[in-house]
Amino acid sequence: MTRSGLPDFDYVRATRPAEVVALLQERGDAARLMMGGTDLLVRLRDGALRPHVVVDVKHLPGMSDVRYDEQAGLTVGAAVTMNALAAHPAVQARYPLLVEAARSVASYQLRNRATLGGNLCNGSPAADTAPAALVLEAQMLLYGPEGEREVAAADFFLAPGRTAVGPSELLTAVRFPPPPAGAKGHYxxxxxxxxxDLSIVGVAVLGFADGTAPSGYRFRIGLASVAPRPLRPAAAEAVLADNPPGEGTFAQAAEAAMNGAAPIDDVRASAAYRREMVRVLTLRGLRQVWEGR
Ligand SMILES: Cc1cc2nc3c(=O)[nH]c(=O)nc-3n(C[C@H](O)[C@H](O)[C@H](O)COP(=O)(O)OP(=O)(O)OC[C@H]3O[C@@H](n4cnc5c(N)ncnc54)[C@H](O)[C@@H]3O)c2cc1C
Structure with a gap:
């Protein structure tokens, strides 16, 4: 049942990653991390979660930084908000796909709180930045008892509400490598x-010339809201790598993307409608990327 208020909990504003790890080790499930709180506070209000302590990690050093380097690419602190991400000049110049994804989240007001890291750590199959993270082949930077480690976006999303973040770990940043030369993308x-509103279907498409592909061009596709976790439909990407770009190939790939989806019926749409929309949006995305190259 929906409750009208928040339950009682202790609030800790963390200042060092090591402090967060120690708290998580000590308190286990009784502690919960928070950044913008747009997912977490709703779940607390609804009684879905009952932590004794909420650990605010958005003020840790570097968590709100955006850095760009020609070699390393883009490093986005986990607590960078959607609006800050979409407004950053380097992101606009080099990663317009990420700008489109960030701007698609909820409303402007919510995007002033909602963070990139929170969107990814929530583990929602509908997370709007997840398809972009997949096709841009992002690396998640985690900090835990053993220090830092990196997890590829492809290995990060495990199941609804579950990611590769360990019980005593936190996400500190997301690194996006420089996109392939001439890459174009849309969400x-x-x-x-x-x-x-959360997506019924979300489709990211990234395309770029690639001499190693039989077709001379490669497309990466990322899907949200159509399976227990965000995914890249490998069969569709293979069709695109192996056949000359154009309407026939795009239609075949969009069909393969649809067949790679495993959606459910829910309040937002039926599984059958979602499957069909994967086909339609993938086809549309492929055309847009190809025409805009
Ligand atoms: C009205 C409304 C509309 C929405 N619309 C959309 C939408 O269109 N698209 C969309 O994708 N989402 C949407 N959302 C969901 C939400 O706003 C986003 O997922 C947002 O990006 C979450 O970020 P946050 O900083 O608020 O996360 P928080 O709520 O602070 O945290 C989210 C989860 O991540 C965990 N967490 C927080 N920080 C860390 C960390 N550093 N390391 C590991 N785990 C951590 C928290 O414990 C929690 O489980 C909507 C939510 C609302 C309330």
């Missing part, structure tokens, strides 16, 4: 309305 989102 297409279908929701029940234009503002503030």
């Amino acid at each position: 297409l989102k279908l929701g029940r309305n234009k503002l503030g």
